[in-house]
Amino acid sequence: xxxxxxxxxxxxxxxxxxxxxxxxxxxxxxxxxxxxxxxxxxxxxxxxxxxxxxxxxxxxxxxxxxxxxxxxxxxxxxxxxxxxxxxxxxxxxxxxxxxxxxxxxxxxxxxxxxxxxxxxxxxxxxxxxxxxxxxxxxxxxxxxxxxxxxxxxxxxxxxxxxxxxxxxxxxxxxxxxxxxxxxxxxxxxxxxxxxxxxxxxxxxxxxxxxxxxxxxxxxxxxxxxxxxxxxxxxxxxxxxxxxxxxxxxxxxxxxxxxxxxxxxxxxxxxxxxxxxxxxxxxxxxxxxxxxxxxxxxxxxxxxxxxxxxxxxxxx
Amino acid sequence: xxxxxxxxxxxxxxxxxxxxxxxxxxxxxxxxxxxxxxxxxxxxxxxxxxxxxxxxxxxxxxxxxxxxxxxxxxxxxxxxxxxxxxxxxxxxxxxxxxxxxxxxxxxxxxxxxxxxxxxxxxxxxxxxxxxxxxxxxxxxxxxxxxxxxxxxxxxxxxxxxxxxxxxxxxxxxxxxxxxxxxxxxxxxxxxxxxxxxxxxxxxxxxxxxxxxxxxxxxxxxxxxxxxxxxxxxxxxxxxxxxxxxxxxxxxxxxxxxxxxxxxxxxxxxxxxxxxxxxxxxxxxxxxxxxxxxxxxxxxxxxxxxxxxxxxxxxxxxxxxxxxxxxxxxxxxxxxxxxxxxxxxxxxxxxx
Amino acid sequence: xxxxxxxxxxxxxxxxxxxxxxxxxxxxxxxxxxxxxxxxxxxxxxxxxxxxxxxxxxxxxxxxxxxxxxxxxxxxxxxxxxxxxxxxxxxxxxxxxxxxxxxxxxxxxxxxxxxxxxxxxxxxxxxxxxxxxxxxxxxxxxxxxxxxxxxxxxxxxxxxxxxxxxxxxxxxxxxxxxxxxxxxxxxxxxxxxxxxxxxxxxxxxxxxxxxxxxxxxxxxxxxxxxxxxxxxxxxxxxxxxxxxxxxxxxxxxxxxxxxxxxxxxxxxxxxxxxxxxxxxxxxxxxxxxxxxxxxxxxxxxxxx
Numbered sequence: 010x011x012x013x014x015x016x017x018x019x020x021x022x023x024x025x026x027x028x029x030x031x032x033x034x035x036x037x038x039x040x041x042x043x044x045x046x047x048x049x050x051x052x053x054x055x056x057x058x059x060x061x062x063x064x065x066x067x068x069x070x071x072x073x074x075x076x077x078x079x080x081x082x083x084x085x086x087x088x089x090x091x092x093x094x095x096x097x098x099x100x101x102x103x104x105x106x107x108x109x110x111x112x113x114x115x116x117x118x119x120x121x122x123x124x125x126x127x128x129x130x131x132x133x134x135x136x137x138x139x140x141x142x143x144x145x146x147x148x149x150x151x152x153x154x155x156x157x158x159x160x161x162x163x164x165x166x167x168x169x170x171x172x173x174x175x176x177x178x179x180x181x182x183x184x185x186x187x188x189x190x191x192x193x194x195x196x197x198x199x200x201x202x203x204x205x206x207x208x209x210x211x212x213x214x215x216x217x218x219x220x221x222x223x224x225x226x227x228x229x230x231x232x233x234x235x236x237x238x239x240x241x242x243x244x245x246x247x248x249x250x251x252x253x254x255x256x257x258x259x260x261x262x263x264x265x266x267x268x269x270x271x272x273x274x275x276x277x278x279x280x281x282x283x284x285x286x287x288x289x290x291x292x293x294x295x296x297x298x299x300x301x302x303x304x305x306x307x308x309x310x311x312x313x314x315x316x317x318x319x320x321x322x323x324x
Numbered sequence: 325x326x327x328x329x330x331x332x333x334x335x336x337x338x339x340x341x342x343x344x345x346x347x348x349x350x351x352x353x354x355x356x357x358x359x360x361x362x363x364x365x366x367x368x369x370x371x372x373x374x375x376x377x378x379x380x381x382x383x384x385x386x387x388x389x390x391x392x393x394x395x396x397x398x399x400x401x402x403x404x405x406x407x408x409x410x411x412x413x414x415x416x417x418x419x420x421x422x423x424x425x426x427x428x429x430x431x432x433x434x435x436x437x438x439x440x441x442x443x444x445x446x447x448x449x450x451x452x453x454x455x456x457x458x459x460x461x462x463x464x465x466x467x468x469x470x471x472x473x474x475x476x477x478x479x480x481x482x483x484x485x486x487x488x489x490x491x492x493x494x495x496x497x498x499x500x501x502x503x504x505x506x507x508x509x510x511x512x513x514x515x516x517x518x519x520x521x522x523x524x525x526x527x528x529x530x531x532x533x534x535x536x537x538x539x540x541x542x543x544x545x546x547x548x549x550x551x552x553x554x555x556x557x558x559x560x561x562x563x564x565x566x567x568x569x570x571x572x573x574x575x576x577x578x579x580x581x582x583x584x585x586x587x588x589x590x591x592x593x594x595x596x597x598x599x600x601x602x603x604x605x606x607x608x609x610x611x612x613x614x615x616x617x618x619x620x621x622x623x624x625x626x627x628x629x630x631x632x633x634x635x636x637x638x639x640x641x642x643x644x645x646x647x648x649x650x651x652x653x654x655x656x657x658x659x660x661x662x663x664x665x666x667x668x669x670x671x672x673x674x675x
Numbered sequence: 676x677x678x679x680x681x682x683x684x685x686x687x688x689x690x691x692x693x694x695x696x697x698x699x700x701x702x703x704x705x706x707x708x709x710x711x712x713x714x715x716x717x718x719x720x721x722x723x724x725x726x727x728x729x730x731x732x733x734x735x736x737x738x739x740x741x742x743x744x745x746x747x748x749x750x751x752x753x754x755x756x757x758x759x760x761x762x763x764x765x766x767x768x769x770x771x772x773x774x775x776x777x778x779x780x781x782x783x784x785x786x787x788x789x790x791x792x793x794x795x796x797x798x799x800x801x802x803x804x805x806x807x808x809x810x811x812x813x814x815x816x817x818x819x820x821x822x823x824x825x826x827x828x829x830x831x832x833x834x835x836x837x838x839x840x841x842x843x844x845x846x847x848x849x850x851x852x853x854x855x856x857x858x859x860x861x862x863x864x865x866x867x868x869x870x871x872x873x874x875x876x877x878x879x880x881x882x883x884x885x886x887x888x889x890x891x892x893x894x895x896x897x898x899x900x901x902x903x904x905x906x907x908x909x910x911x912x913x914x915x916x917x918x919x920x921x922x923x924x925x926x927x928x929x930x931x932x933x934x935x936x937x938x939x940x941x942x943x944x945x946x947x948x949x950x951x952x953x954x955x956x957x958x959x960x961x962x963x964x965x966x967x968x969x970x971x972x973x974x975x976x977x978x979x
Binding site: 223317320 | 732734752753756758764766767768777780815816818831832
């Protein structure tokens with residue numbers, strides 16, 4: 010600005026030259042701005058870009074907005090052609106359906122279906138995961154510690170853990186029934202062997218030095234297990250549960266699809282009978298939220314009870 | 325160079341243009357395994373489908389056998405032009421989903437193919453308090469509801485209806501030999517489990533004849549050529565099936581194989597399937613008053629179960645057009661149309 | 676030699692061999708250590724000095740020959756031999772205080788556990804103070820620096836009052852300043868407690884500075900068995916006296932001369948001295964050779 014003013018005022022340049030100067034000035038400002046924008050864009054797409062907190066949040070929202078936008082676009086398109094379309098229901102259609110599901114009481118069973126389904130599914134999932142956890146903890150720890158247990162069971166566990174439980178589903182249901190026992194057993198069978206195998210590896214990953222050290226401090230075998238190995242395996246175990254919650258959900262859904270009278274997946278498969286996507290989509294969203302919350306809670310437990318583990322892991 | 329480019333462009337354009345003119349429009353038909361629908365495999369295998377397609381200048385492509393619900397869903401989504409299904413599912417999935425559908429062929433009704441089987445009891449009254457394993461909200465469920473209604477009972481008199489995948493019902497019945505075990509299902513599962521020691525059939529679809537219908541549904545806005553070609557092909561196959569000679573035997577053997585069983589098994593299943601082998605018989609049934617009565621039962625059941633969706637105010641939500649032009653339910657929302665038009669043409673030999 | 680005569684020796688090995696299958700790691704080791712000695716052990720990589728440590732610790736068993744700790748055969752690690760590793764000495768899930776205290780809890784009987792919690796705590800605090808970490812008692816190991824961690828590990832071992840304190844390259848991961856700091860610290864501990872220390876290191880300067888006795892293992896020697904791969908032996912053994920040195924010593928020419936010599940005798944693959952020529956000046960050092968070995972060795976010396 011000053012540059013322009015000075016020349017104009019002090020030297021009394023002819024009109025044309027002043028205009029030229031002004032054009033030059035505008036040009037240089039333009040180039041400057043453009044190159045700044047260009048640099049910003051370049052940095053953004055480079056691997057040197059350090060997003061601020063706000064930018065992180067904004068960037069994280071983008072895929073969700075894209076997903077929602079895409080859905081709404083195609084939903085609207087289908088509803089323009091057919092206002093009663095069931096495949097991609099509109100938000101308001103889903104709202105109506107959810108209202109009935111969540112608020113109203115079922116006439117026949119006199120229960121709130123939403124609460125009933127959620128509790129039924131959670132009960133199966135939590136009991137299944139708990140049993141699998143306890144079994145794999147005992148089994149995995151023993152395999153990690155005692156050579157004779159390892160030699161006896163490791164090949165078996167490795168072999169069995171590869172069997173896809175869904176493939177032998179009829180055997181499970183015929184052997185154990187389709188009631189709660191059968192459903193919970195499917196979850197247990199589905200994840201116990203894998204968790205056992207991982208736990209054994211977790212025990213083996215505890216440095217040999219720790220055991221030797223404990224022995225030189227006079228520890229008995231039992232003390233080594235419950236004072237040294239167990240507390241160190243616990244955080245990895247919690248992480249393992251986080252990982253195996255996903256397959257547990259998968260097996261729960263499979264179990265409820267086969268035979269059930271309640272549960273979230275049951276509701277999904279029942280709704281499929283008349284293509285009621287306006288209920289299926291919200292339930293899927295609900296299941297996702299529950300899974301997300303469980304993951305979050307386990308992460309918080311890890312942060313709170315096993316700070317040392319999290320800190321070491323994060324360096 | 326320029327000239328060469330021009331020539332090339334012209335050639336390409338010509339090819340595309342010629343191609344679009346020469347290619348016949350292809351229509352896709354979805355089907356799934358069931359006694360009354362196995363003839364579709366025969367129409368394709370015997371070249372009947374191609375023959376009738378050629379006659380009307382179209383190509384008809386039959387899907388590989390699909391999962392039943394998936395085939396209906398895909399038809400409703402618009403991926404297929406026609407699909408086989410029962411009258412109940414035609415009402416609750418495509419019609420209530422706003423997909424205007426026409427029943428071109430009424431092929432058969434279940435005359436014992438669906439049944440309630442248990443290890444104890446003699447009548448429907450014995451079902452009181454029991455859990456029933458079956459596919460909920462399917463024709464099986466409808467069968468149970470009708471059985472109860474005919475005996476002055478309702479679902480409240482049952483224990484629970486346990487939604488069970490049809491693939492697991494047989495195994496479940498065989499594995500749980502308690503007197504209380506009760507399942508409701510369709511063929512070929514019924515055939516298999518009723519042979520179990522102590523198995524008792526408490527109710528079958530033979531007691532509600534003409535209520536569980538197996539249909540060919542075509543989207544209403546599909547061209548006449550498709551509807552006519554499919555009808556023509558179907559009744560040509562029906563004629564072969566109901567004959568007496570070697571071609572009949574050959575066709576039945578093929579269908580039995582496709583269905584995954586023996587000829588004897590397939591013939592046994594045909595006995596509990598009331599096939600309308602002639603278009604005349606099909607027209608007679610479709611035009612009769614029975615159809616309206618049946619559809620009234622069906623739509624009442626469906627509405628009670630919430631199958632018309634959350635916004636449905638009454639069972640009149642979806643309009644059903646009958647062959648005489650009368651409409652059950654909402655006249656402004658007619659989405660399921662029964663017609664004798666094409667079957668009549670077949671009967672008259674005008675296809 | 677009778678066991679009675681060896682009573683004063685904390686460690687006593689005679690013709691001891693350690694082999695993994697056909698692979699001989701330690702070959703015919705003759706070695707004894709008097710009580711209160713600060714033994715530093717050096718040698719090239721793969722010379723078996725860590726194997727030696729594990730044998731004394733009881734983590735592994737020797738293949739043949741004799742090995743006695745305090746006149747006894749040993750089979751497992753136990754409270755008579757404390758250990759400080761380069762890493763993983765501390766339990767990551769316990770605080771510094773708990774790490775020091777845990778040995779007391781392990782060895783207490785149930786009744787003692789009820790009564791002596793406070794005593795153990797006080798004792799642990801005493802050792803934490805000794806290593807200068809009383810303010811960090813509540814920290815977990817990962818919150819401590821490398822040097823602090825090793826101090827806690829030493830306190831953890833000391834509280835059990837072991838016969839021998841074993842240290843396996845304990846300062847290998849520390850920066851030079853912290854290392855020197857901890858060198859002075861361990862010397863203070865040694866002076867105060869008078870315990871026997873078996874200190875394995877790959878740092879010659881550290882070995883010569885700390886040890887009252889420097890032992891060098893090496894696989895580079897000749898006993899006439901041409902072409903045969905043999906295990907390591909003690910190739911030199913120096914008596915450096917039990918007086919505490921100041922860090923100034925490190926600058927003296929004698930100090931660097933000795934380092935130079937040990938490097939030459941133990942670390943140089945090309946320098947294959949005869950078993951007969953080993954430089955074993957420490958009064959405790961001895962070597963028993965079979966007649967055959969002796970004869971062959973003599974031959975070799977002549978040929979050189």
